[in-house]
Amino acid sequence: MxxxxxxxxxxxxxxxxxxxxxxxxxxxxxxxxxxxxxxxxxxxxxxxxxxxxxxxxxxxxxxxxxxxxxxxxxxxxxxxxxxxxxxxxxxxxxxxxxxxxxxxxxxxxxxxxxxxLGVNPATAWAVLHEFGPLTAGDWVLCNAPASGVGRSLAAVCAARGLRLACLVRRDGEAPEGAMAVPEGREAAKALKALGAKLALNQVGGDSAVTLAKALAPQGALVTIGALARQPLSLPNGAVIFNELRCCGFWVSRWYERVQPAVVEGMMVELGGLVRSGKLHxxxxxxxxxxxxxxxxxxxxxxxxxxxxxxxxxx
Ligand SMILES: NC(=O)c1ccc[n+]([C@@H]2O[C@H](COP(=O)([O-])OP(=O)(O)OC[C@H]3O[C@@H](n4cnc5c(N)ncnc54)[C@H](OP(=O)(O)O)[C@@H]3O)[C@@H](O)[C@H]2O)c1
Structure with a gap:
């Protein structure tokens, strides 16, 4: 028993x-x-x-x-x-x-x-794997950066030379090394100047709208969570004139469809980041x-x- x-x-x-x-x-x-x-x-x-x-x-x-x-x-x-x-x-x-x-x-x-390791770091890793390719120096956007997923995204981005900009609700919310942009009227404009092609949305509601407006043309808004418990409503202008790609991602399905070698490689990389103290x-x-x-x-x-x-x- x-x-x-x-x-x-x-x-x-x-x-x-x-x-x-x-x-x-x-x-x-x-x-x-x-x-x-x-x-x-x-x-x-x-x-x-x-x-x-x-x-x-x-x-x-x-x-x-x-x-x-x-x-x-x-x-x-x-x-x-x-x-x-x-x-x-x-x-x-x-x-x-x-x-x-x-x-x-x-x-x-x-x-x-x-x-x-198997849910939040894996989700951050898998989103970068599935919605790339990104090269060193590229910007990635996210909200809720202090979440397990957000911290993991920051660690994996830093290890690959990607730059992370975060929509924050208060000081100190962004992981070390990431750019913090306070939520509010000016946030989308400030983020848009970075030309990011990928945004990870964990929140929904107004926060997701800001990320959608901030992406470069044909950028991908990848929604993995709905922490605000509000619907995901997208600005028509971003969808049409910026050809915004709006995608969902669920790590449970990803584990089912991906080759075991990819998961093994991911675990090796994430394990290395933990051992070196870069992911905590x-x-x-x-x-x-x-x-x-x-x-x-x-x-x-x-x-x-x-x-x-x-x-x-x-
Ligand atoms: N689709 C997938 O495959 C997948 C996989 C993993 C996780 N997720 C989702 O990703 C999200 C994060 O999960 P987690 O386990 O990493 O979270 P977590 O470690 O429990 O942390 C949640 C974070 O979100 C913040 N937060 C809560 N409500 C918020 C709001 N309305 N606006 C902005 N930030 C808010 C919290 O801030 P406070 O400190 O203020 O409370 C906290 O920093 C969840 O929605 C989860 O379901 C999805």
Missing amino acids: ARAVRIHAHGDPAAVLRIEDVSLPDPGPGQIRVRMRLAPINPADLNVIEGTYGRLPSLPATVGNEGVGEVVAGAWPAGTLVRPRDGLGTWCQELFADTARCTRLPDGLPDEQAAQ LPVAATYPLLETQRAVAHAQRPGRGGKILLACAG
């Missing part, structure tokens, strides 16, 4: 999260049993609990879309560090999975960073699994300054 954070219905996390014991089968060929170490609470997890995410598990289900765990039995050597892919439910002491649904993590990373995703607090309710309440608070993690043994 293993302790797990489960839902039997969608709704407010405070009402629907339960701690339960689940039994796990012994792994067969191509399967592994994973002892989870740390799992983050991401916006997507809250959307799954609420029932608003793009893909929902059949209920009852264990919650959690990523984390770092260690193989304890089955097809891969004991001790291998893995990231179970989404849908497997990582907020638990142990889980059971097909190896095809797990990604091996690079060795030598602090658990706090390894636990966060801050952690605001870590809670034992038994205190998931408190952890989720903390994760929902604005201005928390870093990710909330669950220590899966507890």
